[in-house]
Amino acid sequence: MAEEMRARHGGPARRARATAVVAVGAAVTAVSAPAGAPGAPTGRAYSFVAGGAPVILEAPDGTSLNELLAELGRWAGRPRNLAADGFTDPSLTERTGLPLVEPFGDELLEMRGWAYRSHWIGCGSVATSHLERTVVVIAEREDPAVTGFPDGASWVEKLRILTGWEPVPQPAVDWRAVEADLGTSLPSDYKEIVDLFGPGGFDEYVDLLVPGALGMDLVDWARSEGYPAPKELLRWGSSEQEFDFVWQTRTANPDDWAVLVGQFGEWERFDCGLGEFLVRMLTDRRYGFPTSRLHVHFFQRALARNPGGSPPGGIASGDGDAEHRRGNTGAERPQKRPGRTAG
Incomplete structure (x- = not known):
């Protein structure tokens, strides 16, 4: 997938940019998918993300950073502003996106970041040898809990x-x-x-x-x-x-x-x-x-507005005292725990 992202796309510039946006989005989805999930990489690629240095993916020349941000934001939500106009937020920590900016040092121009599942995902631009590159960065994210x-x-x-x-x-x-x-x-x-x-x-x-x-x-x-x-x-x-x-x-x-x-x-x-x-x-x-x-x-x-229609289903009746149900793993939850209530 990384090789696909580095490859140059033919055809009009607009088509190349659109193709790059889709390719980068697909790459991020694949690399950041939970292990064992459809689209998740296996072997060395996944262990590198889960336990090693951040993965840096280069977008093809001509890729619009704004289009890339819009594509990732479509499913990852609003990004954090980590760096702008060559200035990196000095207050960044491991908890707020520091792993996304550390690999670039003074070369970093722009970086936006998302906390997405078990990873940080960053999208930005880097200046090297008088050339500006658009990059996507994927790094491990610690559990705040x-x-x-x-x-x-x-x-x-x-x-x-x-x-x-x-x-x-x-x-x-x-x-x-x-x-x-x-x-x-x-x-x-x-x-x-x-x-x-x-x-x-x-x-x-x-x-x-x-x-x-x-x-x-x-x-x-x-x-x-x-x-x-x-x-x-x-x-x-x-x-x-x-x-x-x-x-x-x-x-x-x-x-x-x-x-x-x-x-x-x-x-x-x-x-x-x-x-x-x-x-x-x-x-x-x-x-x-x-x-x-x-x-x-x-x-x-999810989608924000309801054009109309009534929801299906209804709440089943009961006495409010049962302690048994199943989770989506198929494993049965304990029927008895200390006390009837939790809090």
């Missing part, structure tokens, strides 16, 4: 650090209108998460219901499931694993709502806010979710 969070960080801030997410411009949610449609206020950390991340999912395991999201509109789902009947359960998330992610909305203060996770009407209760639940779901093996076994975590954006 292991290296530690800043003192005093909120659960939502921990979630952002954990996933390496940088907010992208998006239409603001009219929370007053949303809460009027639902007939209830919503937890403050949920609103903060939606404003920060927008529509999408964590670790390809749980997807957020977001007002206005395509097929994942919080209000549409609530209406289709007859909220607040029958048990005052309000869905906030969905999973391909056939699990229901809901709040139990029986308390007047939405910030006190418990998180329930269930399957076929059997519920496990977590007495904590949504932000804390998501961080612990991704990192705390005592919670028993398969996501806690992953090395690094990520958020994947």
Whole structure:
């Protein structure tokens, strides 16, 4: 793949640039794919990324840096600005993208970076021998859950650090209108998460219901499931694993709502806010979710606006006391842990 990227493309310059953008995007996807996943490299190539120096890929001559940034940003979100006009941010650390700029020294002109799954991905330009080259850099990324969070960080801030997410411009949610449609206020950390991340999912395991999201509109789902009947359960998330992610909305203060996770009407209760639940779901093996076994975590954006239509399905009924379900690895979660609630 690296040889393909270095090869010169024939034809008009615009066609060459477009081809380069697609080629670089495909290369980054392949090199940064988790081991064993479709498209992931094997043997020496993958071990080099996972345990060695950063991989540097050169784009063909004539490749537009802006087009390349747009292509990578389409699926990786908004980049961090690591270097501009020959000036590198002196505050960079291993946690904020330093591995992407270290290989170039004074030759670096521009560098934008993304935290994507278990890697840092950088895209920029380098000046050598009076020539400017467009490059893509891929480096290993450490798990913030292991290296530690800043003192005093909120659960939502921990979630952002954990996933390496940088907010992208998006239409603001009219929370007053949303809460009027639902007939209830919503937890403050949920609103903060939606404003920060927008529509999408964590670790390809749980997807957020977001007002206005395509097929994942919080209000549409609530209406289709007859909220607040029958048990005052309000869905906030969905999973391909056939699990229901809901709040139990029986308390007047939405910030006190418990998180329930269930399957076929059997519920496990977590007495904590949504932000804390998501961080612990991704990192705390005592919670028993398969996501806690992953090395690094990520958020994947989804389409923002729903043109209409009602969501399928519904929340199964149950007594709220069951402690059993399965994860996407097929491994059964422990049926008994210390206490009925987690927090």
